Amino acid sequence: MPGDRLTLQDRQQIAAGLRKELTYAAIGRRIGRPTSTVTREVMRNGGPRGYHAEVAHRAGAGHTRQRKTTPPTPSPGGAHLGGRDPRLVDEVDTQSMELMIQAGLPQMMAKVLAALFTTDSGSLTSAELVRRLHVSPASISKAIGYLENQALIKRERDPHSRAERYSIDDDVAFHSIMASARAQTQIAEACKIGAQKLGANTPAGARLENTSQFLLHVIDDLVRSVQHWHQVYSTHPRKTTATDD
Incomplete structure (x- = not known):
């Protein structure tokens, strides 16, 4: 296998795997390459929906010639x-x-x-x-x-x-999940209002009411869990005050 260089056959198998909606890891196993190689290849050549084996192969050949003739330069970042x-x-x-x-x-x-x-x-x-x-x-x-x-x-x-x-800080996941929970709460409240307007005894009203209750219970559990684990793993723990006792 010539180093990390992909052959046209490799790229054709990648394209076939993408059409079958295989994971990058599964495609990598098929062609005997690391998942990172497949991921990098696809993302540099149109992404999972725009990847074409022949186009990617021509681009790869061009990059190879450029590396042979152009000295490495420091990364701008x-x-x-x-x-x-x-x-x-x-x-x-x-x-x-x-x-x-x-x-x-x-x-x-x-x-x-x-x-x-x-x-x-x-x-x-x-x-x-x-x-x-x-x-x-x-x-x-x-x-x-x-x-x-x-x-x-x-x-x-x-x-x-x-x-x-x-x-971006260490609390990004916490803030993101909490923002999502607030949005889901709005959806739950809208479903509840819709159920009241349509009537809880109607099929549509019952569906909306069940959706509202389901979302509210799940969100409540999620928020409690997120707040707990955020306190456990936060790099900036909240200071304990007299009111916490």
Whole structure:
């Protein structure tokens, strides 16, 4: 097997696996490659819905020729990689991004979030994100707005310049789940109101009432669990006061 270079046959099997909706791990086992190799290959060539074996193979051949003729240059985001091998960071970025996309996050939003997750500071400016992801400022702005609305990131002023920084902290999962719980609570309340208007004895009303009760009980259990584990794993534990006794 010639190093990490994929053959046209490999890429055709990847395309076939994507059509069958196989996981990247399953595709990797089929062609004898690591999951990360398959993930990186697909995300660099149109994503799971836009991947074409022949197009990807031509692009891969072009990248190979470029590597042979072009000396390596420092990564533009190297200052934020903590001295790590950029290829390693890229691999973690790609894997994280793919999982986020599978969970329903749009691709550009997943790229930005993955970049913030794999930066030690957890904070980047728009210009830094543009250089790191090789996308337009408009794309970054749209992604930031979406992620901020989902309570996944926050804005803060750079103390050393006038630029805004976009940051992610250790509590991002907590804030995201709580935001989702609030949205689900609104849905439950809307179902309850709908049930009252249609009549709880009607099939539609009963369906809405059952949905409302189900959501409210699940949300209550979820919020209690999230608050408990957030306190256990928080890197900034809440201080105990006299009223906690």
